[in-house]
Amino acid sequence: MARDYSRFLPSLKGGAQSHTPTGLDRLGWTTFFTQQVSVDELVATPPVRVTSVERSGLGVEGDGVRTTLPPRDDATVGDWLLHNATRPGASRLLQRKSLFRRRAAGTGRELQLIAANVDTVFVVTSCNRDFNVARLERYVALAFEAGVEPVIVATKADLTDDPDGFAVAASEVSASVPVVVLDALGAEPKEKLAPWCKAGRTVAFLGSSGVGKSTLVNALSGRVTAATGGIREDDDRGRHTTTGRHLYVLPEGYAVLDTPGMRELQLADAAEGISEVFADLADLAARCRFSDCRHEDEPGCAVQAAIAAGEVDAARLKRWQKLQREEAFNSASLAERRERERSFGRMVRSIIKDKPSKR
Ligand SMILES: Nc1nc2c(ncn2[C@@H]2O[C@H](COP(=O)(O)OP(=O)(O)O)[C@@H](O)[C@H]2O)c(=O)[nH]1
Ligand SMILES: [Mg+2]
Ligand SMILES: [Zn+2]
CATH class of the missing domain: 2.30.30 (SH3 type barrels.)
Structure with a gap:
């Protein structure tokens, strides 16, 4: 018996998509x-x-x-x-193409699932005091670890005299991450973000509260989809409140995810993502004489040599090491907690086994 299942087969085969997708395609299937x-x-x-x-x-x-x-x-x-x-x-x-997770704030510190099957994440900051290279590196590492393509978007270009300065600073985060500087309230967002907002794709926004994520979602959708301006989506401990996360499927046939602002973003189990952001330093480190080189005063340190030659910014090395330490601490404590749970389980089992009634 022949069944018609053609509607489940994606009609989009990549490349230029001139038609508007229908059915499951528009949802990202x-x-x-x-x-x-x-x-x-x-x-x-x-x-x-x-x-x-x-x-x-x-x-x-x-x-x-x-x-x-x-x-x-x-x-x-x-x-x-x-x-x-x-x-x-x-x-x-179903198995995911990509997955964003984060360590929950607070005592439990378990991993929370944030979003799945995102193709591109716009890491949003603004051309003002929110702009922070260390934080951008952290978000980009999270994206790489998740298997999602990051794009840095610096909003509020209309409020600075030096948008180019912000563009240059953002492009130093990683050679492989595109940077877009724009006025989210102006006419630019749709056109400037178009290369990543293709039919059948899913894009998401990450960044602190107030940088313009919801404004961008509304600019892309051409209507008020997300509430903007000081709406608290995240409480002080970084927990999501019930205003939650939503995936909007736009008429153009791609999906947009508006995530609540994340005040605290601790990296855990993200060693690969970090190495990808700091690929330049990781490559250098592989050439140090000692495999456990701390890149301080060891002889034959390729990283220090590059700093001395003016090829690498010493502050970038410091940020890399800080992020590595934090990641190692968080990941180790997760591993330790799992081990504690396992040994507790073993102890409980041995107590049950050794109960007098069993003898
Ligand atoms: N002038 C200007 N204001 C902006 C821009 N982007 C966002 N805003 C304003 O910044 C405030 C916070 O924006 P919102 O989209 O709610 O930020 P979110 O918390 O990241 O979702 C709102 O009052 C926006 O109108 C921009 O590019 N230029
Ligand atoms: Mg918002
Ligand atoms: Zn070294």
Whole structure:
């Protein structure tokens, strides 16, 4: 029996897309996901994308489907699920192209899922006191670690005399990260961000509160989609409040994610992302005489040699080392906590085993 499942096959094959995508395409469905699913599964459990996460459940959207699934910890906004209409809780979560996570603030410090299947993240700062190279490096490392392409966007170009100075400073974060400087309230955003806002793609915004993320979302969508101006989306401890994260599917056929501002961003399990941002330094370090070189006063240090030659900024080395220390501390404490939990489990099991009644 021939079944028509052509609507599940992405019609976008990359390259120039002149047509407006329909159905699942506009939600970001690609062959990456088709490959994970059998035809029978596609028909029985059609794909839906998580467009919002609330305490009460997951808002999902598919081709002709818009519903709410029971809350679950393993899914986040941007995820794809195979919608099981008879047992919604059993809907299968598909493997992700990319995943943003962060260490939760507070005592538990567990990893929180922020967003899945994002193609490009606009790391937003503004041409004012928010601008901070160390913070940009941190966000870009997070993006690299997540498997997402970062683009630095510096807003409020209209409020500075020196937009070019900010552009130059931002371009020093990483040679492989594009930089866009713009006035988010002006006419520029759509055109300047167009190279990354293509049909079938998903873009997201990261950055501190007040830098203009929601303003950009509204500029792209051409209407008021997200609330702007001092709306508290994140409490003092960096927890998301119920105003949550939303994925907006725009008429142009790409999806935009507006994430709450993140006041504290601790990197954990992000060693690769950090090495990618500081690839220039990591390459140099590989040429130091000692493999455990601290790049201080060791003989044969290629990093210090590059600093002496004026090829590398000493402050950049300091920021790299600080981020590495922080990441190592956070990752180690996670590993230690897991180990404590394991040994506690072992102890409980041995107590149960040694109970007098068992003898
Ligand atoms: N002059 C100017 N104001 C901006 C620009 N971008 C954002 N704003 C203003 O900055 C405030 C915070 O913007 P919002 O989009 O809410 O920031 P978010 O917290 O990152 O979502 C709002 O009052 C915006 O109108 C810009 O490029 N130029
Ligand atoms: Mg906002
Ligand atoms: Zn060295």
